[in-house]
Each structure stands twice: as C-alpha cells, then as structure tokens.
Amino acid sequence: MKLTWQPFNLQLKHTFTIARFSRSSTPIMLVQAEHEGITGYGEASMVPYMGESHQTAADFLSRVDPSQIRYPLNFNDVIAYLDSIAPGNPAVKAAIDVSLHDLQGKLQQKPCWEIAGSLPDKMPVTSFTIGIDTRDVILQKVQEAAGFKVIKVKLGRDNDRELIQTIRSVTNVPLYVDANQGWTDRKQSLDLLYWLQEQGVVLVEQPMQKTDVEGNAWLTAHSPISLIGDEAVQRLADVDKAEGVYHGINIKLMKSAGMHEALLMIKRAQQLGLKVMIGCMSETSCATLAAAALAPQCDWADLDGPFLTSNNPYRLPDFEDGKWVLNKQPGLGLSL
Numbered sequence: 001m002k003l004t005w006q007p008f009n010l011q012l013k014h015t016f017t018i019a020r021f022s023r024s025s026t027p028i029m030l031v032q033a034e035h036e037g038i039t040g041y042g043e044a045s046m047v048p049y050m051g052e053s054h055q056t057a058a059d060f061l062s063r064v065d066p067s068q069i070r071y072p073l074n075f076n077d078v079i080a081y082l083d084s085i086a087p088g089n090p091a092v093k094a095a096i097d098v099s100l101h102d103l104q105g106k107l108q109q110k111p112c113w114e115i116a117g118s119l120p121d122k123m124p125v126t127s128f129t130i131g132i133d134t135r136d137v138i139l140q141k142v143q144e145a146a147g148f149k150v151i152k153v154k155l156g157r158d159n160d161r162e163l164i165q166t167i168r169s170v171t172n173v174p175l176y177v178d179a180n181q182g183w184t185d186r187k188q189s190l191d192l193l194y195w196l197q198e199q200g201v202v203l204v205e206q207p208m209q210k211t212d213v214e215g216n217a218w219l220t221a222h223s224p225i226s227l228i229g230d231e232a233v234q235r236l237a238d239v240d241k242a243e244g245v246y247h248g249i250n251i252k253l254m255k256s257a258g259m260h261e262a263l264l265m266i267k268r269a270q271q272l273g274l275k276v277m278i279g280c281m282s283e284t285s286c287a288t289l290a291a292a293a294l295a296p297q298c299d300w301a302d303l304d305g306p307f308l309t310s311n312n313p314y315r316l317p318d319f320e321d322g323k324w325v326l327n328k329q330p331g332l333g334l335s336l
Contacts, residue, residue: 001066002034003096007054010045010282011310014141017132018154018180023048026282029057029092030313033099035071040103041334042290044095045254045281045305057092060085064096073104075260082257090234090257091281097258098290098332105331112333113293113326116263122296125322126303127152127176130167138166144307149322150174150202152302156182160192164199176302178205181231186215190222197224203300205250205277206230217245228277236261239268248275248299252291254283259290266297275299285314289332292317292324 008028015024029044046052063085069078078100082093105112113120128145129152130138145151151171153163156179167175177196183189189207196204203226208215210232220227229246233239234255242249249269256262262278269276276298278291283305295301303324306312315335318325327333 001069001071003031003061003064003066003099004034005029005031005058005061005095007058008313010284010312012282012308013144013310014131014133014137014308016282016308018156018178027054028284029054029061029095030286031061031092031095031099033069033096033103035103035107038103038106040099040101040106040331041286042095042097042099042102043284043286044091045283045287046091047254047281050091050254052089052091056089057095060089060092061096069100071104071107073100075100079257079260091254093257094253094287097260098253098287101259101290102331102334109330111293111326111328112259112290112331113296116259116293116297118293118296118326120296120326123292123323123326124295124298124301125149126295126301126324128304128307129178129302130154132157132163135166138163139170142167142170145171147322148173150176152176152178152304154178154180156180161195164196164201168199172200175199175201176203176205176300177201178230179207181206181209183207184209186218189219193219193223193225201225203228203248203277206232213245220246223247226275228275230279233265236264236268239265239272239274242269242274243272246274248277250277250279250302251298252279252281253287254281259294262291262294263297266294277302279303280305282309284309284312285317286332286334288324289317289334292326293332295324296326
C-alpha cells in the first residue's frame, strides 16, 4: 500500500457565514491510496474552526505506516490503527478512509454504495445551503438554488426571522435550519421553533450549545419539529449520548473519520430510533460521492459542497430532480 497527498484550497462562490464563523475558502488535503497499480481517492476538508489544517494533516499523514494497512481491508483495524497514531484529526482520517473505500471498490469492481448496502432508488433529496448574509445576497443565493427541492438556512443571530422572511418572499420550498449552537434562551427558542414550523421549516440542527445537554433535551421534548444534533455528534461514541437529547443526528464524514464509522453511526442511530441526516463541510465531488454512497440509508441529506464552490477539481457528479445519482462505476465513481 502506498499513500500520497497534496494540499489544495477550495474556493467558495460566496463568503460563507454561520452563527460564529465566516470564511471564503477551505483548506483541503487530497489523498491517494495505491495498491497493485490501482488508485483510490479521498479528501480531508478542514474547516478552520474544527482545528485541522494543511500542516496538521501533513504531520499526521507522515506518521502513517502504509505497511500497517493491508489488503483485503479490515476497516475496523484501519480506523483503530489511525486512532492509535493520534487522537482527533477526523478529517485527515476520513481522507484515508475514503481513499481506501474507493480503492476497495475498484479492486472488487463494485461501486461503494453497493458494498455499503445502499439502494440508489432510496436516495433522499439534498438541500442547498444559504449562509447568513445581506438581503440582496440571500436573494441571489435563492436564485442559485433553483432546481433544488429543499433549502437549508443558517441562523443563530438576532435576525433569524428576517432571513426566513426574505427567503419566503421568493420561494415556498421546504426549509432546513442550522442554528450552529447560536440559540441561548429556551423560551425564545421554543417560540421561534413554532414560528419556523409555520414557515415550512422541517428540522433544526444544533439549536443550542452542544454542552447544554439539558437545554437541548428540554427543547427537543417540547419542539413541534425535529431537532438534530450536529456539533454534539462527532463519532460513533457520541450517538448513544444523543438519545433523549435530540430527535436525530447529523453525520459528516469529516467528523466521523470516514465512511466506515459513518455507516456504523447510521446503524446505531436507527437502533436507538434516531433519525439520520448525512451532511458535509465545504467539499469536492470526492467526499460528496463518498457521503452519497451512504445517503440512501438516511432520512435527510445535505450534500451540496460542489454547488457552493468555484474550483472543484473533479467533474460534478450526476444530479437530477434534486438528488445525487449513483452510478455503477467501481469505487466512488469519481471522474477526474
């Protein structure tokens, strides 16, 4: 097994603003795993507030001994080995995991979604995310979301109602909301949730601080719409902690250390009766296809990374009727 990598800066079409952070680009580490002349592709999308960077990714990758990763692949052993190198670093671990899944599919001549047990006809629609912005820019973003069946709106500041009203002035598609831990008062949050329900909002991600377990649990118990744990749910061990605190969880490969653990998280959440959203960071077609391979096993999808960026190094995967279309190519089905 051979691992190679190269840094890349993914540019966003618009400055992306959430409750507490703003950025116009995202550092990416593109990773390739090669075995017997076949190459698998992966990526680490390292949004700055998660603590990873080109430097931390390169440092981690330089510590990986490829001889410890053997084919046929046992992904429980792979993740255990990567975790033994250093704690944290979920995005770069995801890059390795995704590249190995792509490689495995190519070596077996099967698409990743088939190996994972997904059914393409169960693919949920994916949402198009609109960050916090001025009225004019939001209206422009809504135009760019034409063709999407769902829009996701970033909230968490003092103008939440104004943002929703701006979007509702031009479209009536269902909405997802992500508060990114921006809400602090339970009563005000509950009042807002009832208003959001009237505005056609289907779910809200991470309403309050992830550390406010009691507050989130209280809000979930009283909310008229689904509340989804996002920042509070990183890896498999966090899924059990979400029971009774949220109606569901949002799984992102860049938090779960890749496809293998994400699939375990999906199955564990379903055992606990939790709904599942599969989401993304700012990502290229590579990580998008990796998540899309698991999306048919989820209730909701928010996999819009390639639509929000301007220099995706790969071809845009097929997208029809608001959904990603899984192809029958081996591995991820990624086109260079």
